[in-house]
Amino acid sequence: MAMLLFLGRLEDRAGAPQQVLALAGPTPLAGVLDRLPAELAAALVAPGVRMARNGTLVSPQGLVIDDGDELAFLPPVSGG
């Protein structure tokens, strides 16, 4: 199982702040996105959206998600 977190407006796109995804094994980001509705997947990789795996910012290039990972999608911040 991997946990996907949707911050900010991405929560509305996803319809929930988080989603659990069963993974067969280490899965590239593209494989994770394929499991989601196309419109949501597009919003998650839109310009300005950052990603954090297990609380650490990561580049989407070459990103692989494994069982037990938490992947957060962070849209542009609106500031404090």
Place this chain on the structure above:
Amino acid sequence: MADVRLELAPFDSGAALAAFGAAHPQAGGIVSFLGQVRLEGEVEALELRHFAPLTLPGMEALAATAEARWLLAGLLVIHRSGLMHPGDPIVLVAAAARHRRDAFAAAEFIMDHLKSDSWFWKRELAAGQWRWIEPRAEDHADIARW
């Protein structure tokens, strides 16, 4: 060492500022900024969301940058997350220094960066509808000058 806090419940900005002043008697000046939820049109509530692994560490790194750049006797940064209403404090920044210019500059530096590149997402409730607030171009212009 800066005092940096992420508060999930309303905080007493006056008490926090008084305690900060008492803790830094050697500072000749304290500059503070209090941001509060604006009473505006039909806005009934404001909600800030944060991402625990990044938000407070980011605020601490920002405070450390300010402490390295200006000669400060003390630095206080308190930021709310969660549900707020008009008049509620959102952010309190206070910089204590021997000389006032360092305190003014550090407080403004912290505020400009909190407003533009800290890990918060904001939405407001108006006429029964929640609406996410998108980044503003002015906020990015504000940090370009540092």
